[in-house]
Amino acid sequence: MAAPPSSPSPPPPTSQQQHQQPPFYEVVKGSSGLEKVRLRGARGLSAEVYLYGGQVTSWKNDHGEELLFVSSKAIFKPPKAIRGGIPICFPQFGTHGNLEQHGFVRNRLWTIDDNPPPLPVNPAIKAFVDLILRPSEEDLKIWPHSFEFRLRVALGPNGDLSLTSRIRNTNTDGRSFSYTFAYHTYFSVSDISEVRVEGLETMDYLDNLKGKERFTEQGDAIVFESEIDKVYLAAPSKIAIIDHEKKRTFVLTKEGLPDAVVWNPWDKKAKAMQDFGDGEYKHMLCVEPAAVEKPITLKPGEEWKGRLALSAVPSSYCSGQLDPLKVLQG
Ligand SMILES: O=P(O)(O)OC[C@H]1O[C@@H](O)[C@H](O)[C@@H](O)[C@@H]1O
Numbered sequence: 004m005a006a007p008p009s010s011p012s013p014p015p016p017t018s019q020q021q022h023q024q025p026p027f028y029e030v031v032k033g034s035s036g037l038e039k040v041r042l043r044g045a046r047g048l049s050a051e052v053y054l055y056g057g058q059v060t061s062w063k064n065d066h067g068e069e070l071l072f073v074s075s076k077a078i079f080k081p082p083k084a085i086r087g088g089i090p091i092c093f094p095q096f097g098t099h100g101n102l103e104q105h106g107f108v109r110n111r112l113w114t115i116d117d118n119p120p121p122l123p124v125n126p127a128i129k130a131f132v133d134l135i136l137r138p139s140e141e142d143l144k145i146w147p148h149s150f151e152f153r154l155r156v157a158l159g160p161n162g163d164l165s166l167t168s169r170i171r172n173t174n175t176d177g178r179s180f181s182y183t184f185a186y187h188t189y190f191s192v193s194d195i196s197e198v199r200v201e202g203l204e205t206m207d208y209l210d211n212l213k214g215k216e217r218f219t220e221q222g223d224a225i226v227f228e229s230e231i232d233k234v235y236l237a238a239p240s241k242i243a244i245i246d247h248e249k250k251r252t253f254v255l256t257k258e259g260l261p262d263a264v265v266w267n268p269w270d271k272k273a274k275a276m277q278d279f280g281d282g283e284y285k286h287m288l289c290v291e292p293a294a295v296e297k298p299i300t301l302k303p304g305e306e307w308k309g310r311l312a313l314s315a316v317p318s319s320y321c322s323g324q325l326d327p328l329k330v331l332q333g
Pocket residue numbers: 084097104105187211232233264266291
């Protein structure tokens with residue numbers, strides 16, 4: 004009798020897998036068979052990152068609640084970028100240049116970087132993954148610069164999620180390059196009309212709905228009654244999104260990213276988007292730490308670092324008023 008076919012032996016664990024030891028980190032098949040990395044923390048905390056786009060698509064708290072918005076109509080098929088989570092806009096934010104909207108790294112296939120250069124970390128963080136993207140020959144035709152883009156996504160023991168981008172100019176012909184950038188973060192909210200954003204009041208902004216004209220934000224916290232598409236300039240390093248109905252506050256902390264984009268397409272634009280449900284604008288808000296107004300320039304060999312840390316905390320709600328100072332100053 005023929006011996007049963009021997010099953011192929013599993014690939015040896017990479018240095019990062021050994022270091023982290025499952026179950027903190029695993030690679031699984033996601034939508035349309037695209038691979039994603041699942042980070043697992045204590046008490047059911049989790050996050051997911053697609054290799055396609057290097058895009059975070061899930062961040063769950065210890066009640067298993069999804070904190071990021073991904074459209075029910077999101078298309079998980081290249082070349083379309085995934086609608087939701089945290090797409091990365093590089094080397095161009097929006098239409099601030101000649102490239103396709105938001106640049107091209109959000110629809111490229113990233114790889115896991117098993118041996119990243121050291122990055123100072125909190126030793127309590129066990130669940131993290133490092134990804135890397137280098138331009139292909141085709142990419143170099145679109146944007147003629149050689150770079151290494153390293154992304155670390157980390158899930159902290161208390162459920163905080165952080166993204167650290169390190170971009171290095173690897174041009175060998177002595178040329179600098181400049182770029183704009185954003186972490187295009189889609190937050191899940193209960194109802195957009197119950198949400199306000201603290202930290203951007205009195206800031207100057209470019210209004211994308213008015214030909215990028217510059218205005219100054221007046222009054223109190225930002226609330227939402229219609230379409231918004233603004234680039235707040237030189238925004239503070241902490242911004243809070245307060246969801247009254249959910250009694251939840253997202254606190255964003257940004258480093259190396261001076262600006263912050265706020266976007267909600269509202270009903271008309273929602274209907275016009277193929278990969279976005281008609282009524283979904285009510286349940287999402289994009290607040291995007293970014294570098295838009297002043298492009299970043301790197302000489303060959305230079306590296307830039309841009310970091311976003313997110314936490315979701317219960318908001319205290321007393322007689323209709325939250326204490327914004329408490330939220331922003333922690
Ligand atoms: O549909 P896209 O390319 O993902 O962009 C969505 C939105 O992204 C926002 O960041 C821009 O400010 C908007 O102008 C844009 O419409």
